[in-house]
Amino acid sequence: MNLRRVFNRRVCSIYACLVSFAIAAVFSTALVSSCMASDDAELSIQYKAQLKGLWYGELKDSVRAQSLLLTPGVFTPATMHQLNMRVSDDAMSMAEVLFANGYLDAAITPYVETNIIPVHVTFRAQKGERYTISTFTAVYTNIAEKVPQPQGERLLKTGSPAVVSAVEEAEAELLRFLQERGFPYPKKICRTVTRDRTDKTVAVVCTIDPGRKAVLGEATVQG
Secondary structure: OOHHHHHHOEOOOOOOOOOOOOOOOOOOOOEEEEEOOOOOOOOOOOEEEEEEOOOOOHHHHHHHOOOOOOOOOOOOOOOHHHHHHHHHHHHHHHHHHHHHOOOOOOEEEEEEEOOOOOEEEEEEEEOOOOOEEEEEEEEEOOOOOOOOOOOHHHHOOOOOEOOHHHHHHHHHHHHHHHHOOOOOOOEEEEEEEEEEOOOOEEEEEEEEEOOOOOOOOOOOOOO
16 A cells, blocks of 8 residues: 555544444445535535445445435535534444444444545444343332333343334333223333343343322212
């Protein structure tokens, strides 16, 4: 590699990881998007952006959709500072998609090459191993009477991917479970997630205020 190019390369390494231990990275052919900011080079920065490290598919499409730089014609930076700020924001937004899909060791690392025209922006994804659910537990607070406890397997199966949408659905199912058993106004207080970096699992605890149990009053039949 040309040494001048190495020393001229400006590396903008911004990533948002929940943990620092990533054990796998998947690389594939880059999907390149050419984005011209404007025909007037004096008023805008010309750039090309690409995403590497993810196989083609729904996950890559979802990650890519979070980046303005990877969407042609959407973002027009007037200065390098604006471009660098957008690079940082896009890297964070794309990493959050990987986190939400259970890749808690994921990182999106951007590289910006300013010594060529147009400027080259490369986002390199390292998703690591996908975490799974070890347990899902409901904990009740402000308990004034006995509250039924559902089986955790009914809500979220052990070994299922640690996907945020699945956890949210399990929490909604927990509230429905209580409503069906005479607690009309349960409320979720908080969610606690404990991560096991060795086993790549998470234990989820959902704290619920079940509220007061509804009691059917005396029934009167007339006629």
